[in-house]
Amino acid sequence: MARMALLAVLALALTPMLSWALDIRLVRQWAVKYNVSSVLVFGDSSVDPGNNNYLSTTVKGDFLPYGKDFFDGRPTGRFSNGRLATDLIAAALGHTKTIPAFLDRNLKPTDLLHGVSFASAASGYDDLTANLSKVMPVSKQLDYFRHYKMRVIKLVGAKKAAEIIRDAIVVLSMGTNDFIQNYFLEPIRPKQFTLEEYMNYLISRMSNNIMVMHSLGLTRLAVVGVPPLGCMPIVRTLMGEGKCVKKLNLYSSLFNSKIQKELATLKTTLGMKSSYVDAYGIILDAVNHPQRYGLTVTSKGCCGTGTIEYGPTCKGMRTCADASKYVFFDAVHPTQKMYQIIAVEAIKSIDKSLA
Numbered sequence: 001m002a003r004m005a006l007l008a009v010l011a012l013a014l015t016p017m018l019s020w021a022l023d024i025r026l027v028r029q030w031a032v033k034y035n036v037s038s039v040l041v042f043g044d045s046s047v048d049p050g051n052n053n054y055l056s057t058t059v060k061g062d063f064l065p066y067g068k069d070f071f072d073g074r075p076t077g078r079f080s081n082g083r084l085a086t087d088l089i090a091a092a093l094g095h096t097k098t099i100p101a102f103l104d105r106n107l108k109p110t111d112l113l114h115g116v117s118f119a120s121a122a123s124g125y126d127d128l129t130a131n132l133s134k135v136m137p138v139s140k141q142l143d144y145f146r147h148y149k150m151r152v153i154k155l156v157g158a159k160k161a162a163e164i165i166r167d168a169i170v171v172l173s174m175g176t177n178d179f180i181q182n183y184f185l186e187p188i189r190p191k192q193f194t195l196e197e198y199m200n201y202l203i204s205r206m207s208n209n210i211m212v213m214h215s216l217g218l219t220r221l222a223v224v225g226v227p228p229l230g231c232m233p234i235v236r237t238l239m240g241e242g243k244c245v246k247k248l249n250l251y252s253s254l255f256n257s258k259i260q261k262e263l264a265t266l267k268t269t270l271g272m273k274s275s276y277v278d279a280y281g282i283i284l285d286a287v288n289h290p291q292r293y294g295l296t297v298t299s300k301g302c303c304g305t306g307t308i309e310y311g312p313t314c315k316g317m318r319t320c321a322d323a324s325k326y327v328f329f330d331a332v333h334p335t336q337k338m339y340q341i342i343a344v345e346a347i348k349s350i351d352k353s354l355a
Helices: 001-014 026-035 085-093 109-113 125-132 137-156 158-166 176-183 188-192 194-213 233-241 246-270 279-288 336-354
Strands: 040-044 170-171 219-222 273-278
Touching: 026 085, 040 085, 040 137, 085 170, 085 336, 109 137, 125 137, 125 176, 137 158, 137 194, 176 188, 176 194, 188 194, 194 219, 194 246, 219 246, 219 336, 246 273, 246 279, 273 336, 279 336
Parallel strands: 040 170, 170 219, 219 273
Antiparallel strands: none
């Protein structure tokens, strides 16, 4: 009954007129029941709250209009108009309003206890993807997690630190850049792999990273699938398509099926509680049936023309009047409203894995 009540609350959260600020008591009771200590995040721009601000890279979102609907309307490095799905998950669980970047120079010791993000925009499962943009590959993100562990041990002691890490929810969200900014643009990987071989290579890298996470004491994992790549406004523009590009969506779907299969294998071999977050399905449904979510614009982003602008080309551009009506904020990244919808899906998936 408690689980049914939780799902009912989550279903209500999808109603356009409601927000995460309303009726989340049962969600927080669920978090207490499973001793959810914090949210720890690895990935790309979908979950980077500003780590790239501190890197020598051009891949940054620390300028307006990014953050225009964030607290105080300030840019933070998040590639959206407001908070990310991981911020909203943490807020729903009652830990913190936002997940800070681990590299944030204003990070307080107590912030570590609620969760942090090691994610780096433009990274991917393939280290080459990150290297092309001079950002942090997953291997570096895991190195920073090791630093995080040492800091938490110093703060609360080894025993308590182990409990915090064991009971944390880990979110892993990446893969888009491996295709959009690497395989489909750069000549290196296509010369080495067919597309399916490359997908298998990415899965092997994902699997290896998850095994490292497990060896470091992490036991609860939520992997976010890649979105429908063919529905990104910039892809539709470059491919000259009025609708989503079916071929790219098929690639996304195939890769996601491989993720799910590998997670099932790892669940058996590692005994890790893992879940899959179907970002593909929820975004595709929002694009095809926007009225279900109170959305109206699905083919372009809120920034600039909405057809090609993202990152530096979005800087200082005019935006739409109401981003909450849009699926995408720029030509690649979702709006805070879309991330809210994904956050609901994520909590439902995590709930199933912990039950």
